[in-house]
Amino acid sequence: MGGPVIDVKNLVVWRGGRPVLVDISLEVSGGSVTGLLGPSGCGKTTLMRAIVGVQRVWSGEVTVLGLPAGHPTLRRRVGYVTQAPAVYGDLAVEENLRYFASVVDASPARVEEVLRTVGLAGREQQVVNSMSGGEQARVSLATALLNRPELLVLDEPTVGLDPVLRAGLWRTFHELAEGGATLLISSHVMDEARECDALLLMRDGTLLACTTPADLRRDAGEQDLGRAFLKVIEQAEGAR
Amino acid sequence: MSARVTLATARRVLWQIRRDRRTVALLLAVPCLLLVLMRYVFDKQPRTFQHIGAPLCGLFPFIIMFLVTSITMLRERTTGTLERLMTLPLAKLDLLAGYGIAFGVLATVQAAVVCTVGFLALGLDAPHGAWLIALLAIANALLGMALGLFVSAFAQTEFQAVQFMPALVFPQMLLCGLFVNRDAMAPLLHDISWALPLTYAYEALERATSPAALSGVVLRDAIVILATTLAALALGAVTLPRRTP
Numbered sequence: 001m002g003g004p005v006i007d008v009k010n011l012v013v014w015r016g017g018r019p020v021l022v023d024i025s026l027e028v029s030g031g032s033v034t035g036l037l038g039p040s041g042c043g044k045t046t047l048m049r050a051i052v053g054v055q056r057v058w059s060g061e062v063t064v065l066g067l068p069a070g071h072p073t074l075r076r077r078v079g080y081v082t083q084a085p086a087v088y089g090d091l092a093v094e095e096n097l098r099y100f101a102s103v104v105d106a107s108p109a110r111v112e113e114v115l116r117t118v119g120l121a122g123r124e125q126q127v128v129n130s131m132s133g134g135e136q137a138r139v140s141l142a143t144a145l146l147n148r149p150e151l152l153v154l155d156e157p158t159v160g161l162d163p164v165l166r167a168g169l170w171r172t173f174h175e176l177a178e179g180g181a182t183l184l185i186s187s188h189v190m191d192e193a194r195e196c197d198a199l200l201l202m203r204d205g206t207l208l209a210c211t212t213p214a215d216l217r218r219d220a221g222e223q224d225l226g227r228a229f230l231k232v233i234e235q236a237e238g239a240r
Numbered sequence: 241m242s243a244r245v246t247l248a249t250a251r252r253v254l255w256q257i258r259r260d261r262r263t264v265a266l267l268l269a270v271p272c273l274l275l276v277l278m279r280y281v282f283d284k285q286p287r288t289f290q291h292i293g294a295p296l297c298g299l300f301p302f303i304i305m306f307l308v309t310s311i312t313m314l315r316e317r318t319t320g321t322l323e324r325l326m327t328l329p330l331a332k333l334d335l336l337a338g339y340g341i342a343f344g345v346l347a348t349v350q351a352a353v354v355c356t357v358g359f360l361a362l363g364l365d366a367p368h369g370a371w372l373i374a375l376l377a378i379a380n381a382l383l384g385m386a387l388g389l390f391v392s393a394f395a396q397t398e399f400q401a402v403q404f405m406p407a408l409v410f411p412q413m414l415l416c417g418l419f420v421n422r423d424a425m426a427p428l429l430h431d432i433s434w435a436l437p438l439t440y441a442y443e444a445l446e447r448a449t450s451p452a453a454l455s456g457v458v459l460r461d462a463i464v465i466l467a468t469t470l471a472a473l474a475l476g477a478v479t480l481p482r483r484t485p
Contacts, residue, residue, distance in 0.1 A: 080324065089319070
């Protein structure tokens with residue numbers, strides 16, 4: 001393929017009369033799991049929305065798989081899972097998946113596969129509204145896996161999940177990356193940084209660092225990734 | 241646009257409606273009960289019942305589809321499913337046409353039930369055949385759906401969406417000529433009534449339920465209804481941006 005899967009140059013986004021993203025530039029390479037980390041409200045979701053092409057941007061360029069973000073052909077190649085489960089709560093799990101499978105032209109067999117992937121096999125007939133928050137999030141994730149997207153953008157997919165499920169989902173993410181997919185996963189839990197190949201650290205609408213867990217530990221001189229992130233923030237504020 | 245996606249969307253909307261049995265029951269039973277109620281309210285005035293009840297058979301679907309669609313679409317907007325659909329290979333026309341087919345099916349069932357009750361059980365007169373009224377009812381239902389889709393963009397909550405009914409539908413009911421002949425209204429209101437789609441919906445129904453020979457007016461009215469439906473759908477498409485602030 002060559003070239004980064006995501007290429008953001010000088011991205012600026014204003015929402016509600018204030019800048020939410022301030023001059024963000026970054027690259028994400030293919031076949032990797034990249035963590036987008038930062039406190040809630042720092043602009044992670046806005047950045048992800050810009051990458052999938054649903055965010056109105058002020059200036060800057062966002063290129064995904066060599067095409068401008070939001071390009072019609074990208075709708076078949078990029079999967080996006082919003083933070084709140086975006087599925088039909090009044091429908092059964094299987095009805096949701098069958099509908100989204102029709103939209104992306106995935107086979108019925110694929111519906112069973114993705115349900116196994118997210119650990120919901122056997123729950124096809126349950127109405128989504130009657131499920132727990134974590135289960136609903138997994139239904140939402142399953143719909144995004146249907147067409148085997150080359151790039152998966154996941155907004156806080158593990159929030160509120162129990163540790164066993166969380167570990168299982170991270171295993172799934174790594175398997176998808178080994179299969180050639182690129183994953184961009186946001187989290188406000190620094191704990192999850194160690195699961196990622198690359199890290200993007202954000203705060204107050206700016207990108208503080210583009211690094212890897214190993215480099216972050218080494219540069220900050222801290223084994224604990226949470227404390228290392230704090231150090232990066234202090235350094236950035238000292239430089240300001 | 242793709243037939244597969246359009247039909248899948250129609251099927252999905254019908255699944256949603258089917259899951260909500262109480263709504264389906266209300267959709268079908270309420271207009272019939274109101275007709276029965278009117279029949280006995282106008283017990284001593286059968287001509288008034290014919291004059292108001294017969295056209296109402298074709299107007300109920302408009303009112304109800306307006307309400308149901310505006311809420312369904314509002315949910316699609318507020319729960320994030322619309323945003324997700326906009327990131328998928330789905331044309332806006334697939335979504336709008338899917339809604340149109342689903343609510344068209346529902347309107348057909350509703351029109352059949354209401355017309356059966358009105359024209360068979362309650363003895364209302366359909367001098368040119370009840371099928372004509374049922375057909376107009378379906379067209380009116382689609383008009384209600386298209387307007388509902390459009391106005392859902394201006395509501396943030398379901399409370400607001402429900403208020404669009406008295407705000408946008410009731411004035412049209414008053415001005416369309418159903419309760420008072422339009423010629424008897426203040427001249428300004430008469431002029432305004434020409435700009436309201438329900439005026440044409442009622443006019444066609446009024447002709448279809450009175451014994452005078454049918455004229456080209458019914459056809460003209462039907463064309464106005466369909467054209468307004470298409471215009472409202474086009475406006476609805478504008479309220480579905482791929483990118484939002």
